[in-house]
Amino acid sequence: MTDVAPPDRQTLAIRSAERTLLVLEVISRNRRRTSLAGIARDTGLDKSAVQRCAATLVSAGYLRQTADHKLELTPKCLELGYNFLISNALMERAYRVLMRLRREVGERINLSLFAGSYLVYAMRLTGKGEWELPMSLVGRRMPTYCTAGGRAMLSKLSDDEVLRVLETSTLHRRTPMTLTSPALILDAVRTARADGYAVVSGEAVAREIAIAAAVTDSHGKPIAAVHVSSELSRWDKAAFADHFAEPIVSAAGRLSFDAVPVDHARS
Amino acid sequence: MTDVAPPDRQTLAIRSAERTLLVLEVISRNRRRTSLAGIARDTGLDKSAVQRCAATLVSAGYLRQTADHKLELTPKCLELGYNFLISNALMERAYRVLMRLRREVGERINLSLFAGSYLVYAMRLTGKGEWELPMSLVGRRMPTYCTAGGRAMLSKLSDDEVLRVLETSTLHRRTPMTLTSPALILDAVRTARADGYAVVSGEAVAREIAIAAAVTDSHGKPIAAVHVSSELSRWDKAAFADHFAEPIVSAAGRLSFDAVPVDHARS
DNA sequence: CCAGGCCGTATCGGGCTGCGATACGGAACA
DNA sequence: TGTTCCGTATCGCAGCCCGATACGGCCTGG
Structure with missing residues (x-):
């Protein structure tokens, strides 16, 4: 035996x-x-x-x-996150870029990081006149499939990769608006891919509208997303996109790492 | 063998x-x-x-x-810190208390947690008109022996316990002002114990002055400190204490957990 | 161009260390 | 007061980790 x-x-x-x-x-x-x-x-x-x-x-x-x-x-558990933040190359550059974006749009800014089927909040700047939250959301996990940041990041993957991510996600109906069918989510991702940004209204949190653009690494793969969120009552969807798309896409572009040349030329 | x-x-x-x-x-x-x-x-x-x-x-x-x-x-490393913050009973109550303190004093507020020879930043509210730092300091480690928060927390321990903490610390001369002798540090802790708060100027960071009061658990042991810091050029030491001592001590008191009765009476 | 060093990676047998069962005391509850 | 559940401590066995070793790739310098 x-x-x-x-x-x-x-x-x-x-x-x-x-x-x-x-x-x-x-x-x-x-x-x-x-x-x-x-x-x-x-x-x-x-x-x-x-x-x-x-x-x-x-x-x-x-x-x-x-x-x-x-x-x-x-409290020691806090140190790990702090050390991640200060040792990460993206965070270093995010400082200036997000401050500038915050001045431009005056609304609450978030930066979250790609982690497959979910994303993790990494930075947050409060909006103008908004109460500062002492309890920061840094480290909070949100699903990829139903958030603006998630959609924007998925749009930088191929359809196959998107479907593979969706397979590993539990597609929960968080609000009556949440898309839970992979096919419909893929449609939304394709729209985001064509636009260069993603707008999601009321799918993750009821009565909230959000817009996001993806940050990519030197291979074009998504690593993060810049997003702005507001209350659905304050904005029409089209007006929201008109107002925020350009600055957000621009900021995400500045945060992205330049693509490496595809050939293997040496200096 | x-x-x-x-x-x-x-x-x-x-x-x-x-x-x-x-x-x-x-x-x-x-x-x-x-x-x-x-x-x-x-x-x-x-x-x-x-x-x-x-x-x-x-x-x-x-x-x-x-x-x-x-x-x-x-990014997963961030989650641990987030989960610590939202599951901690102290953080829950700190929210309201620190917001109120921030309104009262209008300066930058910090809350840090006791961890023996060092302390860990857990919350930060920016001062009025101050630039918000997207890179929060939550999770950052600072030494106990030379910071206002540290001195305030040490003042809630007995002299023996203070000396034991100092033994496990490496007393580094961070600035020309830093006290590095256990006897002198103990003197400062005794002063803080008598006053109910600690003022430290230029010992941890040059040209910075800070004041702190300790938060205690139900046994009277230190678990955290509320502190305000500013530039040494803007404040005289006495004026700084006059101005901030009362609201900080009051906030720390509201954050502290009520002492349990020492007898073992049952209901 | 090649030799040498350093590093990352994979493999393997021996011995030690972690595994899980078991037992005990205390607390909570009925 | 009996019962149950939990936290804690102990112990012998064998499964698993340990550390040595080897191999290939990448730089560096001669």
């Missing part, structure tokens, strides 16, 4: 470390403080395994246990 | 997971993109070990490798 299971360990990844990161992620997603046994249920891991993983994360400083033996994240 | 080394594995922590988190931390701190061999040097780990750890972090989504085989953080 030595031939029982195909080992198929293709990856170099370390099992116990993977499980430890999984535990961290589950705790991170659970808004409420989590008990040890609860994590065992959520992850499908053994109780002993969770115990060891949690002890590792506590000793590394990412978790602490409260007085009632629950587990919660520590 | 079976009695060679005392195993002394006191902790439950998993070795390989600890090393994987160490690799992530080293990459996170290195502002520049890091090569695999470089990490091996920085961590003191075997090349193979780093290879496996990095592969684990890549497959978990926290790292990606660039075209030139360097390693860098991914």
